[in-house]
Amino acid sequence: MANVSSSNGLEKYPKLRFKGFSEPWEHIKLSDFVSRVTRKNSDNQTDIPLTISSKDGLINQNEFFSKQVASKDMSGYYLLQKGEFAYNKSYSVGFDFGSIKRLEKYDQGALSTLYICFALERFDSDFIKHYFDSLKWYREIYMISAEGARNHGLLNVPTEDFFATLHTLPMDTAEQRRIAEFLDLLTSKIEKQQALVDNLKKYKRGALQHIFHKMTDCSTVTVGDVFTKANKRNSDGRVKNVITNSAEYGLIPQRDFFDKDIAVDGNTNNYFIIQKGCFVYNPRKSNTAPYGPFNCYQGEEEGIISPLYTCLIKKSDVDSTYLSWYFKSDSWYRYIYDNGSQGVRHDRVSMTDDLLMGIPIKLPNGERQKEIGAFFDAIDAKLKCETDILNALIKIKNGLYDKMFI
Numbered sequence: 001m002a003n004v005s006s007s008n009g010l011e012k013y014p015k016l017r018f019k020g021f022s023e024p025w026e027h028i029k030l031s032d033f034v035s036r037v038t039r040k041n042s043d044n045q046t047d048i049p050l051t052i053s054s055k056d057g058l059i060n061q062n063e064f065f066s067k068q069v070a071s072k073d074m075s076g077y078y079l080l081q082k083g084e085f086a087y088n089k090s091y092s093v094g095f096d097f098g099s100i101k102r103l104e105k106y107d108q109g110a111l112s113t114l115y116i117c118f119a120l121e122r123f124d125s126d127f128i129k130h131y132f133d134s135l136k137w138y139r140e141i142y143m144i145s146a147e148g149a150r151n152h153g154l155l156n157v158p159t160e161d162f163f164a165t166l167h168t169l170p171m172d173t174a175e176q177r178r179i180a181e182f183l184d185l186l187t188s189k190i191e192k193q194q195a196l197v198d199n200l201k202k203y204k205r206g207a208l209q210h211i212f213h214k215m216t217d218c219s220t221v222t223v224g225d226v227f228t229k230a231n232k233r234n235s236d237g238r239v240k241n242v243i244t245n246s247a248e249y250g251l252i253p254q255r256d257f258f259d260k261d262i263a264v265d266g267n268t269n270n271y272f273i274i275q276k277g278c279f280v281y282n283p284r285k286s287n288t289a290p291y292g293p294f295n296c297y298q299g300e301e302e303g304i305i306s307p308l309y310t311c312l313i314k315k316s317d318v319d320s321t322y323l324s325w326y327f328k329s330d331s332w333y334r335y336i337y338d339n340g341s342q343g344v345r346h347d348r349v350s351m352t353d354d355l356l357m358g359i360p361i362k363l364p365n366g367e368r369q370k371e372i373g374a375f376f377d378a379i380d381a382k383l384k385c386e387t388d389i390l391n392a393l394i395k396i397k398n399g400l401y402d403k404m405f406i
Contacts, residue, residue, distance in 0.1 A: 016403035052088035126180035134401035140165035224357030230311035243303035245282035247289035294327035321373030
């Protein structure tokens with residue numbers, strides 16, 4: 001179970017510590033250093049409905065869900081002030097026992113009474129924020145939560161038991177501040193790196209739309225002019241490399257995407273065999289590919305793909321890299337919208353062969369195709385590099401959380 005330590009809870013010394021601090025940490029009840037917050041938003045002092053995101057903390061519900069889920073009358077909600085904390089007992093991926101977050105972005109906000117709110121009475125607030133982010137307190141929640149019991153989708157954690165949980169913390173304020181200042185610097189670096197990655201993604205999206213929409217010195221052909229349908233089946237079951245077509249990750253081995261094999265031997269004889277350079281269209285819609293992902297297979301090993309997908313083999317000398325990026329733009333969406341809307345289901349596009357083969361492709365000259373492909377490849381390489389740095393920083397921070405807290 002994620003982040004639940006096998007510790008017996010008796011340790012008093014963290015694995016990693018700053019020089020100059022040697023006193024043992026002490027076990028202390030939550031109720032001995034916080035006070036519960038139950039004040040109500042009775043006069044609707046705030047119109048900001050809060051929700052807790054494990055990743056982003058306490059945020060405006062309207063921004064998180066792109067709509068207001070909370071009741072318009074929030075007078076019965078808790079009124080949370082900046083600097084106070086709230087516990088969300090709801091499970092999310094990587095956060096088996098919920099999240100505790102501090103209100104930082106707003107002076108005050110309204111929060112559902114399903115949450116447990118509290119204010120800090122002792123200890124450095126920044127240190128405690130990092131402590132709760134470390135999830136070291138999961139051990140205590142694991143002990144008091146009723147196995148399998150949930151209310152409104154939340155863990156059954158009695159409020160009285162929550163405030164009786166034990167936490168191992170340093171009493172020396174100087175040590176608290178030293179830890180908080182160090183982790184604040186690392187957090188700031190991560191936030192800046194995240195902003196860089198986000199801006200690169202935004203630039204890439206903008207460039208995709210601008211370049212392909214504004215293209216004028218080009219001819220227009222169709223998918224049928226450039227491709228022919230692949231029809232080679234895995235009839236003898238020879239190929240075992242099952243490929244899935246992901247809007248985010250492209251054409252990748254199914255095991256890498258799902259962490260297990262979905263297709264099994266005996267069920268893949270009808271699958272199409274694809275080789276490097278084949279294009280595959282997946283009619284399943286997603287937020288990033290509202291008309292389905294259209295990707296080029298880059299694997300060196302032969303693969304097989306579900307007959308629910310359409311597999312295409314290039315029959316012309318159009319640059320494959322250019323085509324890959326063209327299909328990542330939305331330049332061809334309008335054609336599907338205008339000609340295939342009657343066949344669009346809630347989860348997938350009902351794509352006929354005629355509709356697919358009629359998708360228009362804007363084609364500049366061969367040299368320009370290569371320039372455009374190289375341009376987007378360079379952006380993608382930069383994005384991957386910066387994302388790797390971000391992930392490395394996050395891994396370092398999680399490792400420090402594990403060693404610097406008990």
